[in-house]
Amino acid sequence: MSVLPDPGASRAVLVGTSRYEHLEQLPAVSNNVQALAGWLCGPLSLQLPAGHVTVVENPVAAHTVVGAVRRAAAEATDTLIVYFAGHGLVDGQDQLSLALPHTEFGRVETCLPYDWVRQVLLLDSRAERHVVILDCCYSGLALGRMSAGVGLADQAAVEGSFLLAAAAETRTALAPVGDTYTAFTGALLDTLRRGIPGGPVLLDLGVLYRHLRLTLEARGHPVPQARDRNSGARVALGRNHADLPAAPVAAATGVDTGERPWPDPAAIRTVTGFFTVLADVRVISGLTQQAVSRRSAGGLSSGSVSRLLNRSTLPVSWGTTAAYLSACGVPDDQIAQWQAVWQQLRTQTVSADAASPTVIRGGGRERARAWQRPLSVFRRGRGQ
Template identity: 80%
Template sequence: MSVLPDPGASRAVLVGASRFEYLEPLPAVANNLRALADLLCGPLSLQLPVRHVTVVEDPVAARTVMGAVRQAAAEATDTLVVYFAGHGLVDAQDQLVLALPDTEFGRVETGLSYDWVRQVLLLDSRAERHVVILDCCYSGLALGRMSAGRGLADQAAVEGSFLLAAAAETRTALAPVGETYTAFTGALLEALRQGIPGGPALVDLGTLYRHLRLTMEARGHPVPQARDRNSGAQVALGRNQADLPAAPVVAAAAAGADAGARPWPDPRAIRTVTGFFTALAEVRVVSGLTHQAVSERSAGRMAAGTVGRLLNRGTLPTTWGTTAVYLSACGVPDEQITRWQSAWQQLRAQNLPAETASPEAARDGGPEKARAWQRPLSAFRRRRDH
């Protein structure tokens, strides 16, 4: 069963190198980082709090990347996403090396061995699931060695994870001249932003991989590789935007729909207060109802303004009644409402002040989001280790 990670218990580290001393520049990589960070924090994907996404751009030293990955691995208990875009090299032992700004061909010690990252995920990570996305390019010699031995996805796989690798044949195919994004990441962003017509309600990694293979092949680009460990393919990166209602529906129409068949968020996947409110807001999106329509379906027990205040809270309600009314008005089946109540009770018992500190952690939207973006941008500039 596909599941959306709890954003409060998940982390993402996005690494990219676009400027190099000895290798050709990849200007699209800088655009990849900003677009993917924005997507992961926005309503089209995981809705991660901004502080849970670390962007490392053009790191001069390998320790800069390793420090960011190690910290995220220590903090994440649900899902950890690690992304790299840039030049990929292969050493004499057919091991993957991620190129840094001062990396030189033939001197793999100037790059970052992927095996170092892999060891952190295997040995030091608290996360239950790992998602590794590698948007790397290779020279013809590197491809020759790769084809003779293990593939990139085999090298990079981590138990309890999903590895998605671009495995492009040449740099030009991977980063077409004049394009905003690299080919692989551009297709990835497109799939999450626009959805997959005819696809499931959640864009899980297995579905995303199959869609990207078809898309890249149709465009004449090298097809990606993937490896799944322990059902990692069931981790979703967002709701299928092509499967959502095109416009909010009226209460009467929603009342006649088969509520039990709707892809409601699973409260059993909730681990934090942030995740609780993110999933609670997703309930209304899945229902297709406006705030006013939810109010009308509550038979006067909940005003439209109360709906908005509930979804924008930063702390758990001290009583269950309003949340139960909201879920029922949205059309959530009674047995699922019982699960929601259990999740609420568990969170109340846990008393997690770090996750209830700010309203933007729950919804991460509006003016607060614009101000919050100033923090990660300045943070990753400090990480660039000049």
């Protein structure tokens, strides 16, 4: 079963090298990473908080990239996404290296060995699932140096992950001249934005790979590769836009919402994930906030729906959330699953609050709240 990662427990590191001192320039790479970062944080995608997406452009040193991946690997407990776009080279031992701005052919010390990144994922990551996307190919003097029996995806695979590689072939330039994005990432972004007509509700990596393979082959571009470890292919990067219900739908139309492909509450692990998926319920229902209010038979106002979906802390009582789910058309058995998740998160929150230190201020005692949130959340001044 395909699953959308919990945004509160997931992280992404997007690395792009577009400017080179000694190799061909790849200006489209900068557009790649910015567009992909926007997608991952946007509606109907993973909806990652901005602080959970790290963009590293034109890193001056290998440790800059490795450090960013290591930090994200320590924070993510659900899914960790690592993306690289730029030149890919092959060293004398047929090992994949990622080209940095100062990389020179024949000088291995100027590259980032991909194995360094892979070792971080293998040894230092707390994430349950890993997604590695490599948009790189071989150019210049490196063309054709890969061993005939070993492919890029085989070299780069990580256990417990899904790896999607742009190509293994020694083909032409990574990005067609004048295009906004590189060929592979452009096709990926287009599929995520437009969806796949007749495709499944969730665009998991297995579905994306098969669609990209057909699309890029038809265009005469290098054919992507993929490797799946422990069902990583079931990780979804977003909902299928081509499969969404027409919205908005007025309550008076009597639209049947009972058979909608409702989000699975079992995938929720954090408060951020709870509210992200809760908002998805309304999108999948095809109803506006006003229509949800009308379907609640007076139980909810439009303002109540808006306040519920824009909260950063769990409601103390269950009633409003139950009324919202019911008005959207979620079946009773699934509402019961939602309530179980809400109760579990409430218990975790109360336990964390009770364990927080007591601070003496102004002659009185005040409980210092030690919510389990990334430090970047506090720096942004908002909670999950």
